[in-house]
Amino acid sequence: MAKFVVSYVVLFLFCIFQQSNAASASYNVIKFGAKPDGKTDSTQPFLKAWSAACSSASPSTIYVPKGRYLLKATVFRGPCKNKITVQIDGTLVAPTDYRALGNSGYWILFIKVNRVSVFGGTLDAKGAGFWACRKSGQNCPVGARSITFNWANDILISGLTSINSQSMHLVINSCNNVLVRNVRVIAPDQSPNTDGIHVQTSTGVTITGSTLQTGDDCISIGPSTRNMLMSSIKCGPGHGISIGSLGKEFNEGGVENITLTNSIFSGSDNGVRIKSWARPSNGFVRNVVFQNLIMKNVENPIIIDQNYCPNNQGCPRQSSGVKISQVTYRNIQGTSATPEAVTFHCSPSNPCRGIKLQDIKLTYLNTAATSSCKNIGGTSSGVLMPESCV
Numbered sequence: 001m002a003k004f005v006v007s008y009v010v011l012f013l014f015c016i017f018q019q020s021n022a023a024s025a026s027y028n029v030i031k032f033g034a035k036p037d038g039k040t041d042s043t044q045p046f047l048k049a050w051s052a053a054c055s056s057a058s059p060s061t062i063y064v065p066k067g068r069y070l071l072k073a074t075v076f077r078g079p080c081k082n083k084i085t086v087q088i089d090g091t092l093v094a095p096t097d098y099r100a101l102g103n104s105g106y107w108i109l110f111i112k113v114n115r116v117s118v119f120g121g122t123l124d125a126k127g128a129g130f131w132a133c134r135k136s137g138q139n140c141p142v143g144a145r146s147i148t149f150n151w152a153n154d155i156l157i158s159g160l161t162s163i164n165s166q167s168m169h170l171v172i173n174s175c176n177n178v179l180v181r182n183v184r185v186i187a188p189d190q191s192p193n194t195d196g197i198h199v200q201t202s203t204g205v206t207i208t209g210s211t212l213q214t215g216d217d218c219i220s221i222g223p224s225t226r227n228m229l230m231s232s233i234k235c236g237p238g239h240g241i242s243i244g245s246l247g248k249e250f251n252e253g254g255v256e257n258i259t260l261t262n263s264i265f266s267g268s269d270n271g272v273r274i275k276s277w278a279r280p281s282n283g284f285v286r287n288v289v290f291q292n293l294i295m296k297n298v299e300n301p302i303i304i305d306q307n308y309c310p311n312n313q314g315c316p317r318q319s320s321g322v323k324i325s326q327v328t329y330r331n332i333q334g335t336s337a338t339p340e341a342v343t344f345h346c347s348p349s350n351p352c353r354g355i356k357l358q359d360i361k362l363t364y365l366n367t368a369a370t371s372s373c374k375n376i377g378g379t380s381s382g383v384l385m386p387e388s389c390v
Helices: 002-021 043-056 128-136
Strands: 026-028 035-039 059-064 069-070 074-077 083-086 091-093 106-111 112-119 122-124 145-150 153-158 162-163 170-173 176-183 184-186 197-200 201-209 212-213 219-220 226-233 241-246 254-265 270-277 284-298 300-308 323-336 340-345 351-364 371-374 376-385
Touching: 026 043, 043 074, 074 112, 074 176, 091 371, 106 112, 170 176, 241 284, 270 284, 284 300, 300 323, 340 351
Parallel strands: 026 059, 035 069, 059 083, 069 091, 074 106, 083 112, 091 122, 106 145, 112 153, 122 162, 145 170, 153 176, 162 184, 170 197, 176 201, 184 212, 197 219, 201 226, 219 241, 226 254, 241 270, 254 284, 270 300, 284 323, 300 340, 323 351, 340 371, 351 376
Antiparallel strands: none
């Protein structure tokens, strides 16, 4: 055993030595023609810097100095030869005319990249014009997600601020091993579909130390998401942290091994929510833990809603096929903005199973709140306010 440990230490030190001695390349976007004036289109200079870094055999850094850089819809495509660090000290600005991003659905897209780290910076998507279009009922583009990672592995996003996204701020799709830390998301509480962070079809995503204030879910978790950890999140305004909506499609990957801990919800529409369409599906949610949470004037602090059916369209038989099991709610306290603080409305055809409540203390106007249960089985223990209906 000792011999193995010594060998491991030697190998570790060798790797550190190799990394420290590896020649690293740095690419300043200004040297490629980017202008920090917020008016000159810097899309091509950014792409040229990316191309140089992507083809570098040694680890490389793309540096964005202070200033404002106008970017149109931009795709940073891999695979690349080595790891890339993107250090942003400035602000990336979207075109004022929301139609300039077209119907692409993205503003800044990283696709098929590995070992990419993004540090600092602000993304200003100038989403107000697009929201106004949506509100007016005009024929609008689909809306651009501010920053998206598709088919990416070993990704770090640290210290990024995203403001006024057209639609979702940060999307992690079909990725493995992603760490999001100290991120800030800001958009008005009435801005439509501006989810803070959306994760789907991904494994090993960690989100920590982030403040999410937006018009839709602070964090939304879609199908085929596994092994996800969220901690030290501040959510509100927004629609809470939601698993779902799930079960829109019949064949859909499940969600499992999800943990949220040590987080605060302030004035949000929901706290922790699991939501599924009222239609047949082979999807599932299992092994979820919500613990050590504080609710401050939250409308639905704890909710499972398996009756999602917007406009009563496309929901045959009004019964969800998504199977929800092994969900634990532990040490959740604070205040509800509505009399009913705990709502479990599960599917009549696939009741929730293995739901665990432990030490819940939620009040409404300084009195005990209420709870509502339909089609649910589980256990309750510890201090329970409102009184458990499980």
